[in-house]
Amino acid sequence: MTAPKPSWARKCGEQKARELGYDSFPIDPFEIARGEGIELSPKKPDQIGVSGGIVFFGDDVGIFYSTDIKSLGFQRFTVAHELGHYFLKGHPEAILKIGAAHVSRAGFTEGGQAIEIEADHFASGLLLPTTLVRRHLADEPIGLEGIEALADVSHCSLTASAIRTAECSPYPVAIVVSRGDEVRYAFMSDGFKQLGALTYLRKGDALPDTLTRRFNASATNVASGMRACEETNLNCWFNGDRRIALDEQVVGLGSYGFTLTVLSSDNLPDDPDEVEDEEAQLIESYTPKFARGR
Ligand SMILES: [Zn+2]
Numbered sequence: 185m186t187a188p189k190p191s192w193a194r195k196c197g198e199q200k201a202r203e204l205g206y207d208s209f210p211i212d213p214f215e216i217a218r219g220e221g222i223e224l225s226p227k228k229p230d231q232i233g234v235s236g237g238i239v240f241f242g243d244d245v246g247i248f249y250s251t252d253i254k255s256l257g258f259q260r261f262t263v264a265h266e267l268g269h270y271f272l273k274g275h276p277e278a279i280l281k282i283g284a285a286h287v288s289r290a291g292f293t294e295g296g297q298a299i300e301i302e303a304d305h306f307a308s309g310l311l312l313p314t315t316l317v318r319r320h321l322a323d324e325p326i327g328l329e330g331i332e333a334l335a336d337v338s339h340c341s342l343t344a345s346a347i348r349t350a351e352c353s354p355y356p357v358a359i360v361v362s363r364g365d366e367v368r369y370a371f372m373s374d375g376f377k378q379l380g381a382l383t384y385l386r387k388g389d390a391l392p393d394t395l396t397r398r399f400n401a402s403a404t405n406v407a408s409g410m411r412a413c414e415e416t417n418l419n420c421w422f423n424g425d426r427r428i429a430l431d432e433q434v435v436g437l438g439s440y441g442f443t444l445t446v447l448s449s450d451n452l453p454d455d456p457d458e459v460e461d462e463e464a465q466l467i468e469s470y471t472p473k474f475a476r477g478r
Contacts, residue, residue: 241284413432
C-alpha cells in the first residue's frame with residue numbers, strides 16, 4: 185500500500201475551494217457536489233459505523249451520507265471526504281479497482297488505508313482552508329473562544345476547527361483531546377513548538393496532573409459539555425525547559441466521553457506571517473471520527 189500524502193491532499197482541498205471561488209466561510213460541500221452533477225442522498229446506513237460512501241457508475245457519480253448522527257458538521261465533513269475520493273488524483277481509479285462503490289467508515293482511518301487518510305485531509309483543507317482560518321483567527325480572541333467562533337462560522341465541528349487552528353494559527357496554541365486520564369491526540373502550532381524543547385504528547389500517554397485530568401474524573405463534566413479554565417504552564421504539560429504561563433481551557437465534548445483542551449496565552453508573541461503548514465505535524469493517533477462529531 186502506498187503511504188498516504190496528507191499535506192498534498194489538504195492542499196488539493198484548499199485549492200479546490202479557491203478554484204470554486206470560495207473566499208469566505210462557510211464552504212458548502214453539498215453545493216460543490218451538486219455543481220459537479222453528483223447525486224446526493226441522505227441515508228440510514230445498513231452497517232454500523234458507516235459515515236457515507238461514493239458510487240461510480242459509468243459517467244454518473246453518487247454520494248450518500250449517514251444521517252445517524254444529526255450533527256450538520258459531521259454530515260458536511262462526510263460529504264467533503266467523499267468529494268476527496270472524487271477529486272483526488274488516483275482515488276476514483278483505486279476505488280474502481282475494487283468495485284464501483286466505496287464505503288467510508290468514521291474512525292476507520294486510524295492506521296488505515298491511505299485513501300481514507302487523504303480524503304479526510306482533503307475535507308479539512310476544503311472546509312477550513314489555511315488562508316481563511318488564519319484570517320478568521322486573527323480577528324477573534326486567542327484560545328477556545330476563537331476556535332468556537334471558527335466552528336460557528338465554518339459550520340464545522342469544534343474538534344475539526346481546533347485541529348485546523350493548531351495547524352495554521354497565527355499565534356502559539358496547542359490542543360489536546362483526551363478521554364479519562366489518557367491523551368487521544370494532540371497538536372501544536374509551529375509557534376508553540378518554538379516555545380522550547382518540548383515532549384510531544386502521543387496517544388495513550390497519561391494526562392499530566394492538570395485541570396484537564398481533574399475535569400475528566402467526572403463523567404458528568406464531559407457528557408454535559410461543562411467547561412473550565414485555569415492557569416497552567418508549559419513545563420507541566422510538555423516538560424518544557426521554560427516555565428511559561430498558559431491558559432488551560434477545557435470543554436467536555438459530550439456523549440463520546442472526550443474532552444478538548446486548548447493551551448494558549450494572550451502574552452505570547454504571534455507567529456511570523458509565513459504560513460508553514462507543510463510542517464504542521466500529523467500526530468499518528470489522529471482520529472478523524474472525533475473530528476467529525478461535535
Ligand atoms: Zn472514504
